[in-house]
Amino acid sequence: MNNDRVNSAGQHAVNKDVREITVDVDNGLRVITLNRPKKKNALSTEMYDGLSQALREAAEDENTVITVLTGNGDYYSSGNDLKNAEKFLDFDLNEAASKSSIRVRDFVSDFIEFPKILVAAVNGPAIGIGVTTLALCDVVYASEKATFYTPFSALGISAEGCSTYTFPRIMGVSKASEMLYFNAKMTAHEAERCGLVSKVFPDATFKKEVFSHLQSLLNLPAKSLIYTKHLIRQWDIEALRKANEAECERLKERWSSGDPMNAMVNFLSRRSKL
Amino acid sequence: MNNDRVNSAGQHAVNKDVREITVDVDNGLRVITLNRPKKKNALSTEMYDGLSQALREAAEDENTVITVLTGNGDYYSSGNDLKNAEKFLDFDLNEAASKSSIRVRDFVSDFIEFPKILVAAVNGPAIGIGVTTLALCDVVYASEKATFYTPFSALGISAEGCSTYTFPRIMGVSKASEMLYFNAKMTAHEAERCGLVSKVFPDATFKKEVFSHLQSLLNLPAKSLIYTKHLIRQWDIEALRKANEAECERLKERWSSGDPMNAMVNFLSRRSKL
Amino acid sequence: MNNDRVNSAGQHAVNKDVREITVDVDNGLRVITLNRPKKKNALSTEMYDGLSQALREAAEDENTVITVLTGNGDYYSSGNDLKNAEKFLDFDLNEAASKSSIRVRDFVSDFIEFPKILVAAVNGPAIGIGVTTLALCDVVYASEKATFYTPFSALGISAEGCSTYTFPRIMGVSKASEMLYFNAKMTAHEAERCGLVSKVFPDATFKKEVFSHLQSLLNLPAKSLIYTKHLIRQWDIEALRKANEAECERLKERWSSGDPMNAMVNFLSRRSKL
Numbered sequence: 167m168n169n170d171r172v173n174s175a176g177q178h179a180v181n182k183d184v185r186e187i188t189v190d191v192d193n194g195l196r197v198i199t200l201n202r203p204k205k206k207n208a209l210s211t212e213m214y215d216g217l218s219q220a221l222r223e224a225a226e227d228e229n230t231v232i233t234v235l236t237g238n239g240d241y242y243s244s245g246n247d248l249k250n251a252e253k254f255l256d257f258d259l260n261e262a263a264s265k266s267s268i269r270v271r272d273f274v275s276d277f278i279e280f281p282k283i284l285v286a287a288v289n290g291p292a293i294g295i296g297v298t299t300l301a302l303c304d305v306v307y308a309s310e311k312a313t314f315y316t317p318f319s320a321l322g323i324s325a326e327g328c329s330t331y332t333f334p335r336i337m338g339v340s341k342a343s344e345m346l347y348f349n350a351k352m353t354a355h356e357a358e359r360c361g362l363v364s365k366v367f368p369d370a371t372f373k374k375e376v377f378s379h380l381q382s383l384l385n386l387p388a389k390s391l392i393y394t395k396h397l398i399r400q401w402d403i404e405a406l407r408k409a410n411e412a413e414c415e416r417l418k419e420r421w422s423s424g425d426p427m428n429a430m431v432n433f434l435s436r437r438s439k440l
Numbered sequence: 441m442n443n444d445r446v447n448s449a450g451q452h453a454v455n456k457d458v459r460e461i462t463v464d465v466d467n468g469l470r471v472i473t474l475n476r477p478k479k480k481n482a483l484s485t486e487m488y489d490g491l492s493q494a495l496r497e498a499a500e501d502e503n504t505v506i507t508v509l510t511g512n513g514d515y516y517s518s519g520n521d522l523k524n525a526e527k528f529l530d531f532d533l534n535e536a537a538s539k540s541s542i543r544v545r546d547f548v549s550d551f552i553e554f555p556k557i558l559v560a561a562v563n564g565p566a567i568g569i570g571v572t573t574l575a576l577c578d579v580v581y582a583s584e585k586a587t588f589y590t591p592f593s594a595l596g597i598s599a600e601g602c603s604t605y606t607f608p609r610i611m612g613v614s615k616a617s618e619m620l621y622f623n624a625k626m627t628a629h630e631a632e633r634c635g636l637v638s639k640v641f642p643d644a645t646f647k648k649e650v651f652s653h654l655q656s657l658l659n660l661p662a663k664s665l666i667y668t669k670h671l672i673r674q675w676d677i678e679a680l681r682k683a684n685e686a687e688c689e690r691l692k693e694r695w696s697s698g699d700p701m702n703a704m705v706n707f708l709s710r711r712s713k714l
Numbered sequence: 715m716n717n718d719r720v721n722s723a724g725q726h727a728v729n730k731d732v733r734e735i736t737v738d739v740d741n742g743l744r745v746i747t748l749n750r751p752k753k754k755n756a757l758s759t760e761m762y763d764g765l766s767q768a769l770r771e772a773a774e775d776e777n778t779v780i781t782v783l784t785g786n787g788d789y790y791s792s793g794n795d796l797k798n799a800e801k802f803l804d805f806d807l808n809e810a811a812s813k814s815s816i817r818v819r820d821f822v823s824d825f826i827e828f829p830k831i832l833v834a835a836v837n838g839p840a841i842g843i844g845v846t847t848l849a850l851c852d853v854v855y856a857s858e859k860a861t862f863y864t865p866f867s868a869l870g871i872s873a874e875g876c877s878t879y880t881f882p883r884i885m886g887v888s889k890a891s892e893m894l895y896f897n898a899k900m901t902a903h904e905a906e907r908c909g910l911v912s913k914v915f916p917d918a919t920f921k922k923e924v925f926s927h928l929q930s931l932l933n934l935p936a937k938s939l940i941y942t943k944h945l946i947r948q949w950d951i952e953a954l955r956k957a958n959e960a961e962c963e964r965l966k967e968r969w970s971s972g973d974p975m976n977a978m979v980n981f982l983s984r985r986s987k988l
Contacts, residue, residue: 283895304891319664330671336886338610338635339672343578346672347557347665348657350638360635361886361908364898383896387977390867391895393964397878398887398894400960401953405675412674416667429661593938604945612884612909613946617852620946621831621939622931624912634909679949686948690941703935 187216188238189223194384195377196224196233203239208247209295214269218276225281231388232380235303236287236373242312245294246270248321248430263421270295271414274327277302278406283391287376288312288354288363298327300362301336302406304395308363309372314352316345322429323420324413331402331409336361461490462512463497468658469651470498470507477513482521483569488547495550495558505662506654509577510561510647516586519568520544522595522704537695544569545688548601551576552680557665561650562586562628562637572601574636575610576680578669582637583646588626590619596703597694598687605676605683610635735764736786737771742932743925744772744781751787756795757843762821769824769832779936780928783851784835784921790860793842794818796978811969818843819962822875825850826954831939835924836860836902836911846875848910849884850954852943856911857920862900864893870977871968872961879950879957884909 186202198220200207209217217235224233237243250266277284277299286300288308297314300306318325325333325346333342337360344350357363367375420426460476472494474481483491498507511517524540551558551573560574562582571588574580592599599607599620607616611634618624631637641649694700734750746768748755757765772781785791798814825832825847834848836856845862848854866873873881873894881890885908892898905911915923968974 283891301887304887304895306888318668319660322661322664324664324668325671330668331675332887334672334676335609335883336888339575339578339606340580340610340638341635342672343557343669344638346668347578347660349660359633359907361889364888364892386867386895386897387870387973389971389973390870390872390968390977393968394866394872394878394894395891397873397957397961397964398882398890401879401957402882409671409675413671416671420664420667423663425661425663429664592942593934596935596938598938598942599945604942605949608946608950609883613849613852613880614854614884614912615909616946617831617943618912620942621852621934623934633907683945683949687945690945694938694941697937699935699937703938 185216186210186213187220189220192377193381194229195381196227196230197377198224198233198235200235200237200243203237203241205247206241206244206291207237207239207296208244208249210247211250211269213247214273218273221276221280221284225279230282231386231391232283232285232384234285234287234377234380237289239290240311241290242286242288242292243296244291245296248434259424260422263418266421267414267418270326270417271410274299274302274410274414275407278328278403278410281392281396283395285376285380287373289369289372291315294318295327298325298329298332301332302328306357306363307372307376308354308357308366309369310354310366311369312354312357312363312366314345314354314357314362315349317349317433319347320349320429320433322426324416326413326417328406328409328413330413331405459490460484460487461494463494466651467655468503469655470501470504471651472498472507472509474509474511474517477511477515479521480515480518480565481511481513481570482518482523484521485524485543487521488543492547492550495554499553499555504556505660505665506557506559506658508559508561508651508654511563513564514585515564516560516562516566517570518565519570522708533698534696537692540695541688541692544600544691545684548573548576548684548688549681552602552677552684555666555670557669559650559654561647563646565589568592569601572599572603572606575606576602580631580637581646581650582628582631582640583643584628584640585643586628586631586637586640588619588628588631588636589623591623591707593621594623594703594707596700598690600684600687600691602680602683602687604687605679733764734758734761735768737768740925741929742777743929744775744778745925746772746781746783748783748785748791751785751789753795754789754792754839755785755787755844756792756797758795759798759817761795762817766821766824769828773827773829778830779934779939780831780833780932782833782835782925782928785837787838788859789838790834790836790840791844792839793844796982807972808970811966814969815962815966818874818965819958822847822850822958822962823955826876826951826958829940829944831943833924833928835921837920839863842866843875846873846877846880849880850876854905854911855920855924856902856905856914857917858902858914859917860902860905860911860914862893862902862905862910863897865897865981867895868897868977868981870974872964874958874961874965876954876957876961878961879953 188199188201190197202208202213224230284303286303286306288306290309290311291313292300293315297316329346333346341360354363354366358366462473462475464471476487498504558577560577560580562580564583564585565587566574567589571590603620607620615634628637628640632640736747736749738745750761772778832851834851834854836854838857838859839861841863845864877894881894889908902911902914906914
């Protein structure tokens, strides 16, 4: 059985528990795992970089055609680690906002430009940038336990991950607006009905079913897959790049304004009361 | 309890029953009501102007972030008052067609350009421009009694309200074509399934539930909502303006041709036989 | 009862069983039938040409407003006749690939440019170009026995029929990707839920119900239908032409590469084992 574990530099990782992003090759299927289960796979700054690097390695690896992105533990990803924001306190606010918006922009850009087939296996709740980047993947499969939640306005920020472009196109403007303005949370079945997700699986067998399905597809002619992806992406790529730039400009302004800090305190205090 | 009634000039209305468009501020939520229930909220020429003015006031009012549009009585809106057309008989046909197409164009334009969050609470049947403008709102909620019906071809005219652009993007070209060519009527649940509507509510509690839901959202950070709306709208605004212009040019030609008068007589006579 | 049979040159056909594309006018409704039931309505090179010609005749005929496209027998169409490929063996591969890609491009172009209302009545399974061209029709009705299957990657080729543009816009990128990369087959009800199809009918009464429904629409004002179609198509026509060109360029490269021959042998041998 060919089951390699490769780290983000392509070498075998000695201590797999240390890495918050792990990369495995499981019977030919490249699996990128968000591996910070105790923090609900909230994306630390290191995880942004690690996932970007993992995507670039998958793009460059000649033997990789299909890559799957999933989470370890109960969550797929709780999105941007709100504790990243605490670092703002140590910095000049404008400088911190600028750095953060560049990080998000570059991270989202790696999804936009990814040239091969990217499947998301959403094993549990997805939040924020963990949801918006799903619409930049090719196929999204979900466990019945998955939920989809983008509380940008609750956090005083604005939508990212090209969701202002992709969400209305996938689910119609009304459902997109409910998610992006009103913080509506979708269940897995709702996400399937509106087209964000292709198929919902029972939680108990989710990864097993998805991985074995994807492995059965690995002998499809690589060029057919990659050339068709190139065609599909081509019609939207300029709009996606433009959306990413504009959204991150706005994010920078939002973070600089200090509003998110106040909103976040309100948000976290409301949440802690529940 | 802060429950103000303001008229379209922003002053308190003395006799609320006189106005066919009313504007209330209900616990901070701005409510625009189509208020001509005896005529199924068919849009008179005065109502086009009144609703446009109400939207512009909402756009300008600093305290308004979320505005909801709804109908009084059993209907949301039966669309363009076909009796407006009778006025054509008193005028030069070309002049009347030109005036009418400008009225529609300007009215639709106020939806396209509306810079804040606009929610439609569709309390009952919606027809014609009462349906097409829903796709220019942000979020659409519907009572289970709502239906959606755009009999443009039955009336000898052509589609308006940017529906030739928005409908195929929301529901796919097949369902859009059935509505816009073949006069297919959608139920509330069908409209929800195809993405025109976000959520369907029991009729008995419809307005109460929607208004209280929206009031709970009024403390969301205004800039987050408005900036995200600006981003979403930005990707389509040029196409929407172009669609509105082209559709209204075609409407002018249709009205000038005299065909709609014949079709309308057929339509009304068929309807009266049912 | 007005039930004419006209052949692709407009004359009455003597022997209707000879023609693989038949054209009938049934109570004013123009019906184009894929008529090669023993071969599951696989498209021979003659059928590509015949269907193109039938569409051009429908476009030019002054009395035709609504045209319906359907299949005779159990299948709607099993797509490109794989036996067309055998002809490659007799030719220079590059020349054959070039000819085939031009045939597909011109065929798809006739769907893109069709100026009147085109309804597909999908009476059974649809495969490949029999599916992708549905998204270029206006309204798609399906029997509950219909299925939708685009095994481009299994065949070593790449997606055509503008599906790289239309599918993500109709059903969202995730379901489009599952069909176009992973050869996922949709049932009629799934196709209805994702917007590819407007309505599903019981198989026993399918054609009867659809044809009588369409006949009831024939007295709608022709200009209203055609002008609204022109508006709807106008917003996408440049993108559709570009997609068609790019997809057929890629198809030419794919066929020239020889990969499809190998993939097809694998595909057919896997199928024969089932």
